[in-house]
Amino acid sequence: MKNLWITLFVTFLAVQSGVAVFNPPDQFWYHVQYNDKYYEWDSATGDSVPKMYDRFRKRKHVEELDDLPVLKHKFGPPPDIPEFYHFSQKWDACEDVFNDKNVNEGSCDASWAILPASMLSDRLCIESNGSKTSRLSAEDILACCSECATEQNDCGGGVVQKVFQFWMGQGIVSGAHYNKSEGCMPYSKSSFVDQKSSKCELRCTNPKFRTSYKRDKHFGSLSYRLPNDELQIQVEIIKHGPVVAEMTVYEDLLYYSEGVYEHVVGEKIGTEVVKIIGWNSQESVTAQTDDDRVNYWTVVTSWGDEWGRNGVFKIVRGTNQCGIESKVRAGRRFPWLDKDEYLEIRAPPSPRSAERRSLLVAPIWFIIMPVINSVVLI
Template identity: 35%
Template sequence: MKLLVAALIASFSCVFTTPNRNEFSTLNTANPSLHKQLLTGMELVDYVNNNQQLFEASYTDANELRKKLMKPHYDRRIGKPQLQENEEDTAGIPESFDARTQWPHCPSISLIRDQADCGSCWAFAVGESISDRVCIATDANKTAEFSVEDILTCCDECGFGCDGGFPDAAWEYFVSTGVVTGGLYGTKNACRPYEISPCGNHPNETFYRNCTGVSTPSCKTSCQKGYPVSYKDDKTRGRKSYNLANSVSAIQKDILKHGPLVATFSVYEDFMYYKKGIYRYTHGGYEGGHAVRILGWGVENNVKYWIIANSWNTDWGEDGFFRMVRGINDCGIEESVSAGLY
């Protein structure tokens, strides 16, 4: 048993499973022969910018971003879909939708966080989506941010903290145990804000430290000093958690009704260099798994896309957000989707 546990821990950060053959058959649309000699760094950036027109790439320190991912070979554990949907049933679905403008009185929807050098994307995506959905369900009467820290450190069934975790288990934790209030690093008016300081250089932000990687903080069942509510009384519980079918319309209908939800996908090196536009895998080696919030969708120049919030600070991508091609399950974005209800 000890050997099994050790093997599991060794295999786990914020990226999931090694891509299967079906993924490669749909993703390698540029020049398959190049995948035998995978480009990297500036050569990859130049190749992406010269061989497709959907998105623009810009070089950044990929090693720093790798610390934000779940470790390679992390299994995507997504249960059997509990909400089935006929893919052809698109009645009532608008051509475009953006949760940020649909629910403007819920500030959490537009907020971009910074997970720093911890593979906590799974906890961020779920914690952020909980904040969004609670606000929406209460008509903005409850606008508190919920604690990523609580999910990351105290959910024993969720995974391995900064080495990666399971979004569906985090939703189950919200239902069974509840989550306290939280917020960004340094937040005062909350029970358990994010304990890990931002790292690296970001425009107009305080520099705290270099991104060297961190260990998972310990679980604390008490609120920070000065917060007037007890940990137990600060908990908010959900009433249901579920996984969605691999269906564009199922995802769209759930967002229309309840707000942003969580998707996981495989990350390749070209994604790290994304600057703007509609991302579609072009070239680059597999890096791991990542969990994000899908906020909506749209169409540009006849290309359908998802609107997605990342947790890599606002100086990455389109002010912290990115768009990804919709309808072809690019990098597995449409096959591992989970959500919950308040």
């Protein structure tokens, strides 16, 4: 009802003033300044907003594939979920890996590569009990996963499910963020500045890195979706680490500063891949009583530290706000499941679809892939 009231009010103002319902930034600022008691979040503007808006406007949007198996956690009694949770508090051995500052895609529209690589890096460390601390390279995905990108220059958007296929089939080398000489293939100046990924040459671009491109590949064995269910997502994060989600982006999100975001006004301008790292709740600023609280997810973007709270924001939890709970994906290095987990496999696809057939054979193939690689390397 709150959003409906605000929308009607904004529409009324627009009609009276003869301007569009959303005309950033002036019209939006007017609504925020005089109606902030109806919002759970504060807004701000910065130099990055026009660039972000233009990037969404130019992006070639494609419908994400949605045929990964669904992983479900089995419950007896409802699990005991803490009110506050941040994934880094559980795995001390991975503290350095989790301290992943300045997640910034620069001029490249690369959240579809950067945040899956970041999530898989977290999980690589978690599954190895801290023995594998490499950050996986988004640049390797941008440059060498030709099927992932929706445009030829790889900086115009991409498909997350294809990234998981690339990770399981060809592997991902190590690599840090832009301007950091770490790993085999750090994020390149070409991607960060020139909006065009580097060429795929199957070699490490960091001259200080002493391992070959082929030997540095990290492979996965399992990728899946999670149900559109708050509890299922929470249990997954507690047990296995962060997840990535695809959410709808409306114009007002670009002006987010702090607080718990909920879409209020503005048109849909696209979708974005983000990483969910935890949750909490806080006192509601719009409630009638002090006891009312608003639940939220803690979410990482690839928009850099000038946006939001150092690139991190809060979004309303448990209502599938902006679709953030309906397309949650994750992956693991090893194929086996816990005893209280199971995969819900969809009906076999058409024989004509080689792409979908690959999803069925991938888990089996990538169990033996590390063995084959070790034999070849010896």
